[in-house]
Amino acid sequence: MVTADEIRSVSIFSDLGPAECERLARTAADIRLQAGEYAIHAGDERALYAVLEGRLETIGVVDGIARVVGGRAAGDLVGEVPIAFGTPFPLGFRAAEQTRLLRLSAQDYHALVAAVPAVGVKLGALARDRIGGLQGITADRPPPRALVLGERWDPACAQLRRFLDRNQVTFTWITPDTPEAAEHFGEPLPEELPVVRIVDGHWTLPRPEHRRVAELLGLTTHPRAREYDAVIVGAGPAGLAAAVYGASEGLRTIVVEREAPGGQAGTSSRIENYLGFPSGVSGDELASRALEQARRLGAEILVTRSVSAIDPSTRELHLDGGDALTAQTIILACGVSWRQLPIEGFDRLIGKGVAYGAARSGRRTCTGSTSTSWAPATQPGRLRSSSPHTRAA
Ligand SMILES: Cc1cc2nc3c(=O)[nH]c(=O)nc-3n(C[C@H](O)[C@H](O)[C@H](O)COP(=O)(O)OP(=O)(O)OC[C@H]3O[C@@H](n4cnc5c(N)ncnc54)[C@H](O)[C@@H]3O)c2cc1C
Secondary structure: OOOHHHHHOOHHHOOOOHHHHHHHHHHOEEEEEOOOOEEEOOOOOOEEEEEEEOEEEEEEEEOOEEEEEEEEEOOOEEOHHHHHHOOOOOOEEEEOOOEEEEEEEHHHHHHHHHHOHHHHHHHHHHHHHHHHHHHHHHHOOOOOOEEEEOOOOOHHHHHHHHHHHHOOOOEEEEOOOOOOHHHHHOOOOOOOOOEEEEOOOOEEEEOOOHHHHHHHOOOOOOOOOOEEEEEEEOOOHHHHHHHHHHHHOOOOEEEEOOOOOOOHHHHOOOEOOOOOOOOOEOHHHHHHHHHHHHHHOOOEEEOOOOEEEEEOOOOEEEEOOOOEEEEEEEEEOOOOOOOOOOOOOHHHHOOOOOOEOOOHHHHHHHOOOOOOOEOOOOOOOOOOOOOOOOOOO
């Protein structure tokens, strides 16, 4: 249990009288964490914490990878900005070593401020200072992790960029015809394109396999275990939702995705009909939020791996490239494969930035006439359509 002396050692409580410190000591939760355990996840509801012993790391998710962007030592407060502005936590906090925290719920904090307004004034001043630090973190974008050199209309280059985008990897793309291309690339331009350079390790890969790129970028491509409670095939919205529910129930859950998380929804610029997003949400954002949620709850997400065979009698799944997994439950969330137009030249045009889509209703309206629905790509190679269901001409 937190003691009255420990309450008084927290800067904003230093002026409280003995009775108030005793009352707060009875109200505050005493939280003990091992190194690596999270005290707070980004998006958690507001509350006020103080570090009593040990140290917390501030965690921001950059390029889909959790990174340490700051820290809090013994005596520091955590949560003054969410408390002051009524917002959820913008960043996560995890213990860097054995750590002890006190936690005050938002209601208990406001009850205290009603009795002792000076506490609110002190907290407001700390929150203002902290906002400056948060702005620094947001402005301090990390340098791109990859450099892509490739032709604008080359489908392999478009696929590579889409792959990096969907795995939330920041990258710079240059085309060989830009004047400063060689200078940017740092060596004579190779003939075989596209090329990706992984900035961290200085690897340069011509016409790379996506799995190799994923490995060099530190994305998860191999399962950590052989047995799982739930194996989910496909990381579209259905697969990620299954992963969230499985992992949140404490099941050992893994998602196997042959490309990148998000599925078809990841390519939509605006989804208006997803529950809980009254103003709509981009497919990218929906996918990255779902991915973060699934990972936070403990689901393992493999990318660039396909499930190539399943033996229903043993519930064994075989992955391309050799790994095998067993599962209590297998969930197939593989989405659909689109039927392709049986016309000459289709393969040549696919991925060049023009898309066609029409819903059943559109087909009925257009029966007997020639009609096309175009979704011009606002970024080369990226499909930019609010929905194929709504764009039938
Ligand atoms: C441009 C666009 C806009 C859209 N807009 C809307 C909208 O506004 N509203 C709406 O309701 N719907 C919209 N949709 C449809 C919506 O995206 C889909 O209904 C939804 O994504 C289906 O989700 P899913 O998880 O079932 O499958 P998918 O999203 O298709 O995901 C399946 C995943 O499984 C993976 N996979 C398949 N086989 C394997 C295997 N053997 N091994 C490993 N992985 C595998 C695939 O790579 C894929 O990532 C849109 C679709 C597109 C393309």
